[in-house]
Amino acid sequence: MxxxxxxxxxxxxxxxxxxxxxxxxxxxxxxxxxxxxxxxxxxxxxxxxxxxxxxxxxxxxxxxxxxxxxxxxxxxxxxxxxxxxxxxxxxxxxxxxxxxxxxxxxxxxxxxxxxxxxxxxxxxxxxxxxxxxxxxxxxxxxxxxxxxxxxxxxxxxxxxxxxxxxxxxxxxxxxxxxxxxxxxxxxxxxxxxxxxxxxxxxxxxxxxxxxxxxxxxxxxxxxxxxxxxxxxxxxxxxxxxxxxxxxxxxxxxxxxxxxxxxxxSLKSDENSIYDDVIEIDASKIEPTVTWGITPGQSIGINQQIPLLDELSPNDKLVAEEAFEYMSFTPGQSIKDIPVDVCFIGSCTNGRISDLRIAAKVLKDKKVYKNVKAFVVPGSEKVANEAKQEGLDQIFKDSGFQWREPGCSMCLAMNSDKLIGNQVSASSSNRNFKGRQGSPSGRTLLMSPAMVAAAAINGKVSDVREFIN
Amino acid sequence: MKSELTPPIGKISNVHGQCISLIGNDIDTDRIIPARFLKCVNFDSLGESVFEDDRKTLKGRHPFDLEENKNASILIVNSNFGCGSSREHAPQALMRWGIKAIIGESFADIFYSNCIAIGIPCFTLPKKSLEKIQNHCDNKFLFLEIDLKNSMAKSKDLRFNLEIKESSRKMFLSGEWDATSTLLENKNLIENKFNDLPYLKFNSHLM
Structure with missing residues (x-):
């Protein structure tokens, strides 16, 4: 304990x-x-x-x-x-x-x-x-x-x-x-x-x-x-x-x-006891994208969607379900998968710093033809701050729609929804089946910077190619 | 007319009913009740929309659409059932469809507390036992008699020791799972806590 x-x-x-x-x-x-x-x-x-x-x-x-x-x-x-x-x-x-x-x-x-x-x-x-x-x-x-x-x-x-x-x-x-x-x-x-x-x-x-x-x-x-x-x-x-x-x-x-x-005075003591401790090496992490129907089904941008045999028996069941739903092939690269909709917003990534990072990627660039891209600031304050900094203009110039604050297409309780089996590059938090408003819609979770990169190329892309 | 079921009240010591098996890990609450059905100010009509999108996709072959399951009340699931959103609409929809108890390998935390709060006991069993029940359900009707006092489930030819959090089990047996009145009993302790918390003193400008 x-x-x-x-x-x-x-x-x-x-x-x-x-x-x-x-x-x-x-x-x-x-x-x-x-x-x-x-x-x-x-x-x-x-x-x-x-x-x-x-x-x-x-x-x-x-x-x-x-x-x-x-x-x-x-x-x-x-x-x-x-x-x-x-x-x-x-x-x-x-x-x-x-x-x-x-x-x-x-x-x-x-x-x-x-x-x-x-x-x-x-x-x-x-x-x-x-x-x-x-x-x-x-x-x-x-x-x-x-x-x-x-x-x-x-x-x-x-x-x-x-x-x-x-x-x-x-x-x-x-x-x-x-x-x-x-x-x-x-x-x-x-x-x-x-x-x-x-x-x-x-x-x-x-x-x-x-x-x-x-x-x-x-x-x-x-x-x-x-x-x-x-x-x-x-x-x-x-x-x-x-x-x-x-x-x-x-x-x-x-x-x-x-x-x-x-x-x-509020923090864990140096010798406090945990029920469990896990260590992660942050330096080894690449831009990460989900390929399936749970937020755990993700890979680095340069990796391939796993083969069934590479997965533990416990993960196989839901992976099979994911392959069927997403129509992706095991072993396929996540990079270059075409996207239809790009969504920046949500309680995960709809804050001013998220908008700044995405705007930096989008500056002087254009959203790829036929991609629907929109940004929903997390709050009125975020929206106002973004406007003061001219970020709204950068988004609009690139072809993003600039919207009013709310949860929007993170869970699609308003009219912002995917249509049919569209693929969405989304800065939100859940890629569950049907989560973004279409019972067959497909969600790829990623950082706002990665959504911006996907919007420009019309496909899943490595944002590092834009910022380095 | 299942959607007009009266929610349970008082002590719950037994659940008896037919099992309905739903196979799959990580079945999230968006699937149990898609977000568009959350646009409501009461829970009354959620029962008919439970698993709406999954059911449409399976065109009548979803377990919740099968004629032989229409009177089932004990849901059998796999692991991490009810993950995702905190929407109580999910267990409410299950309850209004007719579910009175759930047995699974594991449950997401918020879903579990929501079930307890509305009077749906959730039990866990090891994967192997669940597969046994699920195979059984596939072949013929399985009726289980769940006894909360002894955390047991039995049918004519099967017998399982169910796991349930001791606090939840006791709450069902005493009827205190409907927590509000129990919590209200400590009125004075709540007032004391309110007066003692350091941050409520330096945030007095908000009160």
């Missing part, structure tokens, strides 16, 4: 009680909600005649269903309109802060909370969304919950949960040029598998992690769940503190000093 890790410390700090069955009752310091997983939770509160216990500890935004072309109200899609209205009414009725479209602070919940300074070290953070693990980048313990647990957090500010084990993923050396956080996390998931993290929190550590910016760290923690780990985190450091400083909701003046003192 782990001891003295950041996870242990934060868990113990938030433990309210041991429940009769053996799980723990954990206090949730920050609760984030959005339109998709909260309406039934508010409905259940009403049925049980309960109130929101600490309305100040819940913050709402709208992201999954928002259109990215025309956001004027009412939305063209009646169901989407009904969902945003329901959230508006619930927030109003229960006095919950809501960052709505046009507020300047709306966006994907996992982009918005960090950029507002709501996400802070040492907190427990829960949200009805599996990518809540993103917030672990700040040294918080953050995890996705279902709607019944959203109800529990609203009603009690606590949930019942079994304590997770802790696996440290030590990333030695440094990523090489043209290789990004996305490549690192895809590589980790490939090495460990998509279910290795079940029952675990992942602590990402080591020189390669220390060198990452906060936004890159968010990309890593974001995809913990794709490796099966409900929670992923990184010990906070000076980068963490300076990212939070002066953000809208960050502590100010005397409170800032108090916060800083406490945050600096």
């Amino acid at each position: 782990s001891q003295d890790t950041l996870f242990d410390k934060v868990w113990d700090l938030h433990k309210v009680s041991s429940l009769p069955g053996g799980s723990d009752q954990i206090f949730i310091g920050l609760h984030l909600i959005h339109e998709v997983t909260s309406p039934q939770a508010f409905g259940a509160l009403k049925d049980k005649n309960l109130k929101v216990k600490f309305p100040d500890r819940t913050v709402a935004t709208v992201d999954h269903i928002v259109p990215t072309d025309n956001q004027s109200r009412p939305f063209k899609d009646n169901l989407a309109e009904q969902m945003i209205e329901t959230l508006e009414n619930n927030c109003l009725e229960h006095k919950i802060r809501f960052f709505n479209i046009g507020s300047g602070n709306q966006g994907i919940v996992h982009v918005v909370a960090p950029e507002l300074g709501l996400t802070q070290p040492g907190m427990t953070i829960a949200c009805g969304d599996s990518h809540t693990s993103t917030h672990g980048a700040f040294g918080s313990i953050a995890f996705g919950i279902g709607t019944s647990q959203v109800r529990d957090v609203l009603a009690t500010q606590t949930i019942a949960m079994n304590k997770l084990k802790v696996r440290q993923i030590w990333c030695e050396n440094q990523l090489s040029n043209g290789v990004y956080a996305k490549d690192l996390v895809l590589h980790i998931i490939n090495k460990l598998g998509v279910k290795a993290g079940v029952g675990f929190a992942y602590e990402f550590a080591g020189p390669a992690i220390n060198a990452l910016s906060m936004e890159e760290r968010m990309t890593i923690c974001n995809m913990s769940i794709e490796g099966g780990a409900r929670c992923g985190y990184i010990n906070p450091d000076e980068k963490t503190f300076s990212y939070i400083k002066n953000k809208l909701c960050a502590p100010k003046n005397k409170n800032w000093e108090k916060a800083l003192t406490w945050w600096k």
Whole structure:
């Protein structure tokens, strides 16, 4: 059993009680909600005649269903309109802060909370969304919950949960040029598998992690769940503190000093005990692309899609399914596979630094003929910052469509969808069957820089040829 | 009319029913219920859309479309079932189709807690035992009687010791799997925690 890790410390700090069955009752310091997983939770509160216990500890935004072309109200899609209205009414009725479209602070919940300074070290953070693990980048313990647990957090500010084990993923050396956080996390998931993290929190550590910016760290923690780990985190450091400083909701003046003192005391002890430790050599990683239907099915850009015989018996079943669905051949190179759609955005890679990197690749280049390329900023703040830097113009000049913020084609709950069996080069997080809106659509996950390179060439390409 | 099933309440100590086998590892929640069906403000009509895209692809040959499975209530799956999105819509859709318990090699964490929270016990079995059940299901109807008290499943000619997290097993037997009221019992402890947490003091400007 782990001891003295950041996870242990934060868990113990938030433990309210041991429940009769053996799980723990954990206090949730920050609760984030959005339109998709909260309406039934508010409905259940009403049925049980309960109130929101600490309305100040819940913050709402709208992201999954928002259109990215025309956001004027009412939305063209009646169901989407009904969902945003329901959230508006619930927030109003229960006095919950809501960052709505046009507020300047709306966006994907996992982009918005960090950029507002709501996400802070040492907190427990829960949200009805599996990518809540993103917030672990700040040294918080953050995890996705279902709607019944959203109800529990609203009603009690606590949930019942079994304590997770802790696996440290030590990333030695440094990523090489043209290789990004996305490549690192895809590589980790490939090495460990998509279910290795079940029952675990992942602590990402080591020189390669220390060198990452906060936004890159968010990309890593974001995809913990794709490796099966409900929670992923990184010990906070000076980068963490300076990212939070002066953000809208960050502590100010005397409170800032108090916060800083406490945050600096928060990290895994040098001799803390882990349930497991894994080491990864970051310097050996190449730009990485998925070829299958799970985020674990990835290879380096210069590698071939594996032969069935090269895979472990456990991986064969889903590999066979992937070959059939993707219509790729075992042994085929991933490089040069033609793409139809290029998507830059999502809670994994829709932040300003992602847009900057992609724009740098795209500057003075054109999107390949017949490729549909679009960029969806992660939030209104990201969009505004990008516009100030002229990035929107670079994207538009290259042939990318510049859209309004939201989750968009990461999960295709709005009208941004693949058609038929189109192949998408996507900076998002899931390549599941049908994930991007077409039951036969095919998704290749990669870094935003790699999506930009694919857009220019109309096929999967090595971005290092553009930046070196 | 399965979509009008009443969700379970209270103690759950037995599940008895016909098995339905779904073969495949890493079956994610997008497949269980595609995202377009999440555009709803209640769960009521999700049952009919469970596995919608997989079912369309298989044109009537999907286990959830087979006539002989229409009354099944115990789902048999392989490893990492329910990975991906945290959408509770996935177990809700299964439940509203008629699933009352799931047995598999392993489950994704969030899916597992969602199942517990809505009263669907999830059990694990080693791969070999599962294959035995799945082969059995392929050939003829398999009815299982699951006993949570003893973590056992038995049919006329098969017998398995099921694994289930002890905390989950106890919650089903006591009826406390519907956690809200249990959590509310510690009202004072929650208030104390709220007053004690260091960061709520230096974030007082937000409250």
